[in-house]
Amino acid sequence: MTVLLVGNFLSESGGTHGVCEELAVRLEDAGCRVITVSRSRARLRRLCEMVGAVWHHQREYEVAHVDLFSGDAFFWAEAVCWTLRRARKPYVLTLHGGRLPQFAHRWPRRVRRLLASAAIVTAPSNYLRERMLPYCARIVVQPNALELARYEFRARAQPKPRLVWLRAFHEIYNPALAVGVIRRLVPDYPALRLLMAGPDKGDGSLERARRLAGQNGFLDGHIAFRGSIDKRAVPRFLQEGDVFLNTANTDNTPVSVIEAMACGLCVVSTNVDGLPFLLEDERDALLVAPGDAQAMSAAVRRILTEPGLALRLSENARRKVEAFDWSMVLPGWLSIFEEAMIGRSNGCGA
CATH class of the missing domain: 3.40.50.2000 (Glycogen Phosphorylase B;)
Structure with a gap:
């Protein structure tokens, strides 16, 4: 046909x-x-x-x-x-x-x-x-x-403070929240690094995130903006991190989150709209209220410090997306x- x-x-x-x-x-x-x-x-x-x-x-x-x-x-x-x-x-x-x-x-x-x-x-x-x-x-x-074979799975048994953010830079995805999370974590994790990538939708969200990062001078070297990522390069980009931040204010079933789960990253996401239908809190992700940098940073701390948590989230996430x-x-x-x-x-x- x-x-x-x-x-x-x-x-x-x-x-x-x-x-x-x-x-x-x-x-x-x-x-x-x-x-x-x-x-x-x-x-x-x-x-x-x-x-x-x-x-x-x-x-x-x-x-x-x-x-x-x-x-x-x-x-x-x-x-x-x-x-x-x-x-x-x-x-x-x-x-x-x-x-x-x-x-x-x-x-x-x-x-x-x-x-x-x-x-x-x-x-x-x-x-x-x-x-x-x-x-x-x-x-x-x-x-x-997604084509699961393209996403190499790596169990995050001992995650490092390497975070990734992958969405379009638009207000509904609240990229500035990711910067706020890093600001709270850097004093305790001097080796922490956040990679942010995605197309610029032109509403000023990218500029605000860059400006917020620049206002906190101690964030220099901790946050990198990669621009838009070719679809074929997404699996490789995701493997640069152990924790995936999804900061959306409104969302449905984002492919970027599914891709992160396929790679075995530990997902920390806002608990909005369709996300609790995709993610099960404490089983394959940690869910927090939208716009709450303190709660999201606390969730990241748990992944980095709580014995067994990261491995459980990582393995269960991959297992779930096999149906996708x-x-x-x-x-x-x-x-x-x-x-x-x-x-x-x-x-x-x-």
């Missing part, structure tokens, strides 16, 4: 390598023909390319997949799906983003109407599934996947597209 994937394919222009990009590769490996859109970073041009691809290629694909986010991106998805209906093409909607439930609460009729129009609705986590069930009676969980391997997840996607294509499913009305 030929599948049209509508999402943000921005890694070639310096953006984040999204889940849809990896899905395109896996579908092609499985023998599908895949058409992708869009690679444009300009917002209006991206929308035009998405709608244009739906209509221009309508004789080439049997089924489409559309990523659904909150905010302006939701209204773009509405336009794309309207065009798909005019072209009489079935489509799958995949829910994304920790803010989507709040958006749905604000626009309940529009959200219900759009979800009801899809052949199948999927979500990458039980968090989004549960929060969005009031707007759609049937949501299939398809987790964010593409060999486990891809068959589900193929079944979903086949069902949508032949009309066995009826989205939220099923």
Whole structure:
């Protein structure tokens, strides 16, 4: 079958390598023909390319997949799906983003109407599934996947004070919190080092984190900003640390956290949105309240000092993400597209 994937394919222009990009590769490996859109970073041009691809290629694909986010991106998805209906093409909607439930609460009729129009609705986590069930009676969980073999596992039995942070520099991921954590730890761990990497989203978050690090002169040499990391280099980057900090104020099922778990890093994360659906406190991660640098630094101290804790978190994390391997997840996607294509499913009305 030929599948049209509508999402943000921005890694070639310096953006984040999204889940849809990896899905395109896996579908092609499985023998599908895949058409992708869009690679444009300009917002209006991206929308035009998405709608244009739906209509221009309508004789080439049997089924489409559309990523659904909150905010302006939701209204773009509405336009794309309207065009798909005019072209009489079935489509799958995949829910994304920790803010989507709040958006749905604000626009309940529009959200219900759009979800009801899809052949199948999927979500990458039980968090989004549960929060969005009031707007759609049937949501299939398809987790964010990774190729587990690319992520060498190293059990952190005796972790060193080497920390990594890997997200986009944006206010919702609160990179400044990581700097605050290091400020509290450095006096007791003079060899401590934090590596921060990710694309700059342009909202000033990167500059604020750099400025905060510079204001604390004793942090010189303890924090390094690496810029955006190529997807292929992520496993190697993660192996430079023993503790992974996830400082998000809102989140769903972040791939970067799954990747850190696959490598065996000890995860310390904020306890927001979908994260407690992914992480089990004290078993495969330590969870703290958002914005609490004191609690997060205390959690890191525990990992570095408490006998047996780091090894337990490391091994359990790797064991959990084995279910996220593409060999486990891809068959589900193929079944979903086949069902949508032949009309066995009826989205939220099923």
